[in-house]
Amino acid sequence: MAHWLVKSEPASWSFARQVEAGAAGTFWNGVRNHVAKQYLMAMQVGEQAFFYHSNEGKAVVGIVEVIKPYYPDHTDESGKFGMVDLRAVRDLPPVSLDRIKREPRLAEMVLVKNSRLSVQPVTDVEWDVVLEMAGESRSEEQAER
């Protein structure tokens, strides 16, 4: 399964609020970029994404899961863009952008290469490295499933 990373400014939507939304989750609206849209459309139910706080915090702070595939974004007047529904899975000990940039195995991460893209793919290797940096071993992660 593919892995992703979604970004949000905590001032507008924080991981804490995502957690408060509970198992029912919430829609991830507001994407107005065609590249990000392509990734949203590629997301499958059950796939997981890192939740990244931009501007304030600048760190991966949790994991969310796709619970509803791509559908129209009712807040988009142009009708061109859509969204998915996400629910919080669990929080992570924050992995800061600073540490990500200093990790050679993450040098090709989209977060490093194209910091403005708000929805990004994450490779399996990058996913594991970030989890490792959060202090979780792969075996722990797999034991949880």
Added chain:
DNA sequence: GCCAACGTTGGC
């Protein structure tokens, strides 16, 4: 269809 002007994002 090109490209200058403008707006937005997000790191610093």
Added chain:
DNA sequence: GCCAACGTTGGC
């Protein structure tokens, strides 16, 4: 608060 990078808009 600044500004680089990137997207979008609109005149031609």
